[in-house]
Amino acid sequence: MGEEELYQLLNGCIKQDRKCQKALYKAFYGFSMSICLRYAADRDDAAEVLNQGFYKVFTKIETYDASRPFKAWIGRIMTNTAIDHYRANLKMAYAEDLENAEHIGEVSVADNNLNYNDLLGMVQQLPQGYRTVFNLFAIDGYSHEEIANMLNINVGTSKSNLFKARQKLKQMILNADATANNYNKGTGFSPIVAMNGSAVIKPTYYNTGFGE
Amino acid sequence: MKNEAHKDIDNIFRQALEDPAKEAGFRESDWIAMEKKLDADRRPRKIVYWLPLAATAAAVILVFLGWLFIKSGSDSNNQGQHPIAINKGDKIKPVTGKQDKRDQTVVATAPVDSSTKVNVPATLNFGPTHKTPVASNTTPPKMKTAAPLNTQNNNSQQPADETLLIANDRSENLQQGNPALPQVFSGEPVAALTPVDVLPETTNSTNNNTSGISKTVKKPTGWLKPQLAVTVLASSDINGASSFKSAGTGKNIGLLFSARFGKLSLSTGATYSLKPYTLPYSGYNPNSSYKFQYSPETVTADCRMIDIPFNIDYRVYSKNKNSITIGTGITSYIMTTESYTYNYSYPTSWGPSTYAVKNPDQYFLSALNLQVNYQRQINSKIGFNIQPYMKLPLKEIGYSQVRLQTAGIAVGLNWNINSPPSPK
Numbered sequence: 160m161g162e163e164e165l166y167q168l169l170n171g172c173i174k175q176d177r178k179c180q181k182a183l184y185k186a187f188y189g190f191s192m193s194i195c196l197r198y199a200a201d202r203d204d205a206a207e208v209l210n211q212g213f214y215k216v217f218t219k220i221e222t223y224d225a226s227r228p229f230k231a232w233i234g235r236i237m238t239n240t241a242i243d244h245y246r247a248n249l250k251m252a253y254a255e256d257l258e259n260a261e262h263i264g265e266v267s268v269a270d271n272n273l274n275y276n277d278l279l280g281m282v283q284q285l286p287q288g289y290r291t292v293f294n295l296f297a298i299d300g301y302s303h304e305e306i307a308n309m310l311n312i313n314v315g316t317s318k319s320n321l322f323k324a325r326q327k328l329k330q331m332i333l334n335a336d337a338t339a340n341n342y343n344k345g346t347g348f349s350p351i352v353a354m355n356g357s358a359v360i361k362p363t364y365y366n367t368g369f370g371e
Numbered sequence: 372m373k374n375e376a377h378k379d380i381d382n383i384f385r386q387a388l389e390d391p392a393k394e395a396g397f398r399e400s401d402w403i404a405m406e407k408k409l410d411a412d413r414r415p416r417k418i419v420y421w422l423p424l425a426a427t428a429a430a431v432i433l434v435f436l437g438w439l440f441i442k443s444g445s446d447s448n449n450q451g452q453h454p455i456a457i458n459k460g461d462k463i464k465p466v467t468g469k470q471d472k473r474d475q476t477v478v479a480t481a482p483v484d485s486s487t488k489v490n491v492p493a494t495l496n497f498g499p500t501h502k503t504p505v506a507s508n509t510t511p512p513k514m515k516t517a518a519p520l521n522t523q524n525n526n527s528q529q530p531a532d533e534t535l536l537i538a539n540d541r542s543e544n545l546q547q548g549n550p551a552l553p554q555v556f557s558g559e560p561v562a563a564l565t566p567v568d569v570l571p572e573t574t575n576s577t578n579n580n581t582s583g584i585s586k587t588v589k590k591p592t593g594w595l596k597p598q599l600a601v602t603v604l605a606s607s608d609i610n611g612a613s614s615f616k617s618a619g620t621g622k623n624i625g626l627l628f629s630a631r632f633g634k635l636s637l638s639t640g641a642t643y644s645l646k647p648y649t650l651p652y653s654g655y656n657p658n659s660s661y662k663f664q665y666s667p668e669t670v671t672a673d674c675r676m677i678d679i680p681f682n683i684d685y686r687v688y689s690k691n692k693n694s695i696t697i698g699t700g701i702t703s704y705i706m707t708t709e710s711y712t713y714n715y716s717y718p719t720s721w722g723p724s725t726y727a728v729k730n731p732d733q734y735f736l737s738a739l740n741l742q743v744n745y746q747r748q749i750n751s752k753i754g755f756n757i758q759p760y761m762k763l764p765l766k767e768i769g770y771s772q773v774r775l776q777t778a779g780i781a782v783g784l785n786w787n788i789n790s791p792p793s794p795k
Contacts, residue, residue, distance in 0.1 A: 177406070177409075180409070181402060181406075184402055184405060185397050185402070188394075188395075188397045188401070189394025189395055189396070189397070190394060192394065192395040193388070193390075193391050193394050193395060196395065197388055202395075206398070206401045206404070209401065210401065210404055210405045210408055213405055214405070214408055214409070217409065273383070273387075274387070275387050275388065275391050275392070275393065278383065278384055278387040278388060279387075279388060281384075282384065282388065293384075296381075297380070297381035297384055297385055298381075298384060298385050298388055298389050325380045325381075328380055328384070329380055332380075332383075
């Protein structure tokens with residue numbers, strides 16, 4: 160989308176023109192949904208967060224500073240909306256998750272053939288508290304101090320949850336690798352599928368040529 | 372080693388999830404939910420152009436209610452103070468004087484005089500403060516009464532059916548604290564008196580006047596000695612440039628001095644006014660060579676000024692404690708602060724956002740005033756005012772060169788500096 164076209168849409172949104180609102184919604188739907196899916200447990204949950212975020216976009220559009228990229232602005236709104244959406248349940252999630260933490264030895268997971276849907280499915284399977292901290296730290300690049308402030312938790316809690324999130328993800332990756340190996344050996348497998356709700360996307364296993 | 376492993380995990384997910392090559396596809400059902408959310412939370416837009424109509428309607432209702440209030444007050448006064456009906460040929464009945472303290476009613480007594488042909492009520496209500504008993508055989512008081520009260524006049528030449536309704540004229544004298552009132556009680560023969568019968572002593576020909584009350588009662592003439600008053604007014608109004616479509620709500624507080632000459636009054640003073648308004652950029656015509664790189668869509672003005680009116684009012688209604696005047700006049704503005712905020716169509720800060728005029732100007736005889744004033748007198752000195760008003764532009768004012776129009780309602784208190792002009 161060109162800059163001029165974007166400004167025309169923003170201008171229409173300021174005037175609460177419904178066509179412009181829909182055009183902007185469609186234009187940034189995929190980008191915004193990719194953020195919401197990371198923080199949500201499934202596609203429907205993500206769609207709810209997305210609409211809350213777009214509601215803020217439409218009602219606060221006058222506050223947008225055009226000297227900065229619009230995509231970054233809307234991305235920050237989606238992240239903050241997702242955090243707000245889950246904030247009330249986060250502390251309870253932390254308490255539950257602490258008991259389920261388990262230690263996994265140092266294993267390299269660099270060489271794997273997992274695609275976007277596989278990895279998204281793994282993140283969505285994380286407990287809510289782990290998922291939120293992992294997203295903020297590993298993907299969105301916030302520091303533990305910033306995360307602690309955003310989620311109203313201790314820095315130590317943030318570090319702890321990040322560690323446990325990594326452990327769980329590592330375990331899932333190892334399981335996925337083991338499943339793929341078992342498939343290669345002819346034994347059964349149960350793939351992890353991202354809960355994006357649009358369709359059940361089959362995981363791609365390049366070694367086997369299975370899938371697409 | 373441990374950190375490397377962590378970085379591996381983080382990198383795997385960051386690379387895949389941060390900017391996915393294949394984003395989730397658009398779902399119409401999500402937009403429908405979004406639309407419902409927007410529709411549910413959409414607040415009705417402010418329809419500012421309704422404000423003038425609402426203000427006008429409020430003013431009309433106010434005047435109507437005032438009229439009703441005045442009318443009802445007038446009716447009750449007529450019921451409480453019965454006018455004296457004097458018919459030639461009627462006879463006076465002998466009564467004995469006494470004072471009923473319980474209901475604070477003075478009952479006057481008149482000697483029997485068969486030749487007197489005046490029939491008046493025997494019961495007079497003077498209110499709680501007058502307890503002086505009526506003497507039955509004393510010197511006639513020095514007072515001005517309605518002609519028929521002269522019971523000694525056997526040859527009255529009033530028309531046979533003449534009925535005198537004078538309550539209203541004389542009640543004004545009572546309201547003004549007429550000193551002649553106590554003399555009523557020192558004289559006789561008084562067949563029957565009401566407070567409204569007592570008039571200032573303006574002529575010696577009262578007893579001999581047989582031409583009717585209209586000749587014996589001189590109306591006050593206040594033309595030479597004006598009644599001066601000072602009024603504090605506060606108001607809220609709407610201000611618009613050329614129209615009220617994008618009007619702003621202003622606030623005013625001021626002090627007015629007025630001089631009343633009969634039904635006419637002149638007033639002037641000063642009012643400090645906050646006049647915000649918004650106008651489209653096309654209506655913004657500053658005398659400046661500056662050109663915007665990106666034109667604002669609208670301009671919001673914040674003007675603070677001293678409003679100096681000079682008004683003339685005419686009293687169209689006055690009864691008891693209530694009066695209504697209509698008036699017109701002309702206003703001059705002395706701008707004290709003048710600033711403009713530029714609103715752009717794009718949410719951007721590409722152009723200047725505000726401009727404050729360094730030396731605000733003065734604009735003499737800039738607006739035509741139209742006002743209606745309802746006043747209720749609380750006591751002889753203090754009154755309460757409600758004043759719907761409009762200010763119509765006569766010329767452009769301000770740095771933005773706009774024709775600023777105003778409509779609003781003021782409330783205030785007025786204080787009579789001097790006594791009302793006394794009749795001669």
